[in-house]
Amino acid sequence: MGRTDSASRTIAAAPERVYTAFVNPDDLLAWLPPDGMTGHFEHFDAQPGGTYRLVLRYPSHAAHGKTSAEEDVVEARFVDLVPGSFVVQAIDFVSDDPAYSGTMTMTWSVTTEQDGTLVEIRAEDVPAGISADDHAAGLASSLDNLARLLER
Template sequence: MPRTDTAARTIPAPTDRVFAALTDAEALAEWLPPEGMRGRFERFDMRPGGGYRMVLEYLDARETGKTGEGSDAVEARIVEIVPGERVVQEVEFESDDPAFSGVMTMTWAVEQAAEGSTVRIRAEGVPSGISAAEHAVGFASSLANLAAYLAR
């Protein structure tokens, strides 16, 4: 049965700066990879109907990724962008393992908060191979990276 995972964090930054970090290739490549990984885009077209291919590499070469030895690759299609509010994308891991197959819809939403901006992540249709605990750790790590990126 498809699962939905969510996370949120309030970041002391204005919504326009947060939203810019959600849609800029250089920013995303820096803060999106969770702890223990680095990322790079092989292509990037952030507009509805566009998309990107991102390769996430484990810093510990002994890790086995979803795509291959030490890496995870994702194909994303941009479904919707509401400037200053949200980015909706359909994301699919490249994997021979059926537990990681399927399209996951990810919504990154930003709203103004008294302390800055609240960023909410909603992942619908999460592949069964990604545990809820693993996803929670990854989301928390990416949100912490985003906060650190915006604090500079």
């Protein structure tokens, strides 16, 4: 069993709106790539059993991608979706490096709180090649982006 990483943040938005940001490809591209990165979907089908392929690009000066020096390619499958509650995905990185092999399970969940919605991200079986510090920073950055998107 691999490492589990997690992050959370309360966002001043309704749980239904946060959930929509989990399954709308335009919203995902606005919040999921950590600061400095950009992305695009090659395909996207948000339903149980549906898949997506996401290409994330690092800034050229960073050059530490999993698929190539400047890219991470992610192949994902939606395992479970409960509107207004959570999304579970099986994530695989396209990489020749065995340190990034294996399937990571990502759970994005929402819980109503007095001040908004608690958003929790849990990554289980994180590939060994992903630094815990870098992953923590990336998850926090994504949550910051989500807050900026939804709290306008």
